[in-house]
Amino acid sequence: MATVKSSPAAHRQDPRRWWALAALVASMLVLGFDMTILNVALPTMAGQLDASTGEQQWMADAYIVVFAALMLPAGLLGDRFGRRRMLVTGLGVFLAGSLLGALADSVALVVAARAVMGMGGALVMPLALAVLPALFAPGERTKAVGIVSAASALGAPLGPIVGGWLLDHFWWGSIFLINVPMVAIGITACLFLLPETTDPSSPKVDVVSTALTAAGLGALIYAIIEAPVRGWGDPLVLGMAGGAVALIAALVLRERHVPRPMLDMSLLRNRGFLLNTLAATLVMFVLSGLMFVLPQYLQVVLGHDAFGTGVRLLPMMGGLLVAAKGAESVVRRFGPRAVISCGLVVLAFAAILGSRTTVDSGYGFTALWLTIAGLGFGFAVVPAMDSALGALPVERAGSGTGLMMTVRQVGGAVGIALLGSLLTVVYTDRLDTGKLPDGPADAAGESVVAAHEVADRLGAAGLVDSADRAYVDGMVTVLLVSGIAALVTALLVAALLPGTTPAPPDDTDMARQTADTRE
Numbered sequence: 001m002a003t004v005k006s007s008p009a010a011h012r013q014d015p016r017r018w019w020a021l022a023a024l025v026a027s028m029l030v031l032g033f034d035m036t037i038l039n040v041a042l043p044t045m046a047g048q049l050d051a052s053t054g055e056q057q058w059m060a061d062a063y064i065v066v067f068a069a070l071m072l073p074a075g076l077l078g079d080r081f082g083r084r085r086m087l088v089t090g091l092g093v094f095l096a097g098s099l100l101g102a103l104a105d106s107v108a109l110v111v112a113a114r115a116v117m118g119m120g121g122a123l124v125m126p127l128a129l130a131v132l133p134a135l136f137a138p139g140e141r142t143k144a145v146g147i148v149s150a151a152s153a154l155g156a157p158l159g160p161i162v163g164g165w166l167l168d169h170f171w172w173g174s175i176f177l178i179n180v181p182m183v184a185i186g187i188t189a190c191l192f193l194l195p196e197t198t199d200p201s202s203p204k205v206d207v208v209s210t211a212l213t214a215a216g217l218g219a220l221i222y223a224i225i226e227a228p229v230r231g232w233g234d235p236l237v238l239g240m241a242g243g244a245v246a247l248i249a250a251l252v253l254r255e256r257h258v259p260r261p262m263l264d265m266s267l268l269r270n271r272g273f274l275l276n277t278l279a280a281t282l283v284m285f286v287l288s289g290l291m292f293v294l295p296q297y298l299q300v301v302l303g304h305d306a307f308g309t310g311v312r313l314l315p316m317m318g319g320l321l322v323a324a325k326g327a328e329s330v331v332r333r334f335g336p337r338a339v340i341s342c343g344l345v346v347l348a349f350a351a352i353l354g355s356r357t358t359v360d361s362g363y364g365f366t367a368l369w370l371t372i373a374g375l376g377f378g379f380a381v382v383p384a385m386d387s388a389l390g391a392l393p394v395e396r397a398g399s400g401t402g403l404m405m406t407v408r409q410v411g412g413a414v415g416i417a418l419l420g421s422l423l424t425v426v427y428t429d430r431l432d433t434g435k436l437p438d439g440p441a442d443a444a445g446e447s448v449v450a451a452h453e454v455a456d457r458l459g460a461a462g463l464v465d466s467a468d469r470a471y472v473d474g475m476v477t478v479l480l481v482s483g484i485a486a487l488v489t490a491l492l493v494a495a496l497l498p499g500t501t502p503a504p505p506d507d508t509d510m511a512r513q514t515a516d517t518r519e
Contacts, residue, residue, distance in 0.1 A: 016193050017135040023189030024128045025147060026182050027091060031121050033159030034063065037175050038114070039291045040160040040310050043299045043449050045110070045172050052446035053427070055107045057225045057420040060292055061413050062111045065221055066118030067125075068409030069214035074122040076204070084194045088187055090123025095183045101176030113176065135194070160295070164310030209254055209261075216247030217410060224417040228424040267403055272391030275497045277404050279340050279384040281411035282489045283377055286347065286482045288412035289419030290316075290373070293475050300448050301468045302363060315367045319374020327382040336387040337497045340380055344490035347376030351483030355476045359468050376486070391498075419478045426474035432466040 042056045051059070078086035097116030104110045166174040223240040230237050255261040268274050291313075298309040323343070331339050350373035357365065388404055427448065433441035436458070444451040444463060451467030454460070 020135055020189060020193035021147060023186045023193065027124055027186040028128055029158065030094070030179050030182050030186075031124060033162055034117065034121070034179065037159035037163040038063075040163040040295045040299070040306055040313075041167055041172050041175050042292075043296050044167055044306060046447055046449040047453060048172065049105075049107050049110070050450070051107050052450070053420060053424045054225045054228070055111075056447065057292070057416055058111050059107065059114060060420075061221055061225070061416050062114035063118040063121070064288070064409055064413040064416070065217050066115045066214070067122050068406055068413060069217055070119055070122035070210065071125060071406055071409065073206070073210045074125075078123070080204070082196050084190060084196045086123050087128065087194070088190050090120045091183050091187045091190065092120070093117075094120025094124065095180060095187070096120075098176045098179040098183065102173040102180075104173070104176075160310030160313045161307070162310070164305070164307030167306035204260075206254075206258065206261075209251060209258075212247050212251040212254065216244050216251060217413065219247060220244035221413055221417045224414070224421050228421045228428070265403075270391055271496065272498050273388050273404075275493055276336075276340070276384045276388035276391065277407055279344065279489055279493055280381050280388065280404065281407050282344070282485060283347070283381040283384070284408045284411040285415035285419075286351070286486060287377060288415035289478060289482060292416045292420050293423055293478055294370075296448055297471065297475055298363070298366075300452060301359065301471055304363075312363060312367070313370070316370040316374040316377070319371045319376075320378040321374075323375045323378025324382045325378075327379055330379070331383045331386075336383045337493065339383045340387070340497070341490045341494040343376050343378070343380030343383070344486045344493065345376075347373060347380060348483045348486035348490060350376055351479045351486060355479040355483065357472060357476055357479070359465075359472050419482070422481060423471075423474040423478050426477045427470045430466075430470035430473045432470075433463070436460070436463070 038060055042051075042059065045051060045059070046056055049055075074086070074090065094117050097113050097118075097120055100116060101110060101113030104113055162178065163175045166178060219240045223237050223244060226240070227234075227237050232238075252265055255265050268277075294313065295309050298304050298312050299306065304312060327339065350369045353372065354366070354369040357369075385404065428445050431445055431451065433444050436444065436454070440454045440458060444454045444467065448467050448471040451463055455463040455467070
């Protein structure tokens, strides 16, 4: 059990606890929309920084790779050295990364800034939840956890809108600068309002396992992103891929033999936990990939401004939030296996429907399949995560949560890398640059943004049409692959996930539902 160094405030139900919760909510909102805010800015940044598609993938992935690699050791640091202290440290690191990003003038500096922000985010995310028991009594704790979790989820749809508005009124560095006042408020509130708590019995941070995780993920992402440019047979790509396999294998072997592992791999022997985690990871894989390819389609191919692009992503986020809110009652009636399978089938249908997109389709068709995709996302991921943890003994819920969140973040990073690389391959293959000199032709092949800039400089209207069609062909391929992956996962879940018999709601459930409705 955790030892609380300053717990009297919690026992007296200090009224400041709600102000402290508001500070945590602000911090989680920042983390939530930083997961998506960059996507809508990538077309603008690609043009001003002369960034290729691969470099754009790194700008998006640097945050997620570091975030995934450091989340578990960050939580252990908070347990051992003080959760408030590490939470404030994480916010400070995130603030430093945001300032670096606002001042960056090159792709390398943006990637570095995103990596620093990932380090800070890895400290903030688990510890923001870990401090709640010291603030709230059991009767209020569930509500507080729900509010913090909702803030993180709400940040995702806010990201494209906030980013779009900033890009329409300021320079692209403003998407980093917006973090500064919110994080500063969070740091101040944490220092004055949060009690300090520790858990001296927690495992020590395993530096070797942390290093293996970060190096293995980094090598894997590098190989996937660089392969379309260098070729899969390139010695550097092969070396990175082989190194990634060796490093991840070494991590698994080490974690299986240490007495108190950070990543408890034995949990994957639980079929319910494994399949539900697989389903949640697949959803993160597809969602991250779509959030990477869609902004360029909306902004460059369809010609919307940055804010309009963010607004036009709302149908997917709206569908996701609606489904997430209604998932509990549907699961109670039909059982998690049926709901997760159906959610994945709906996601597959939306992606395959989206693969019928053409250059002339317009936004109306896109809004339709985006809404359906959001519904599929919500009905798949919420019951999958809940069922994954429900499949574990209570005493292993903490390690199970850490493993599932880490695997999900890895799925997001791989989704951006793999689906982005697939987009690059198709785009480069379909782009017609036969009448251009070698220099402009190579530049146009870097990205659809670069192709439009080359066309403007040379007055080559045909290049714009070719680039738009090539990009849409690449996006269609990404959607088709995503749909097939979702369908295969749905079949696996339906065939292999242990079934549960849904029980009708009892009087307590009905009373709780009535109370929720009145609220």
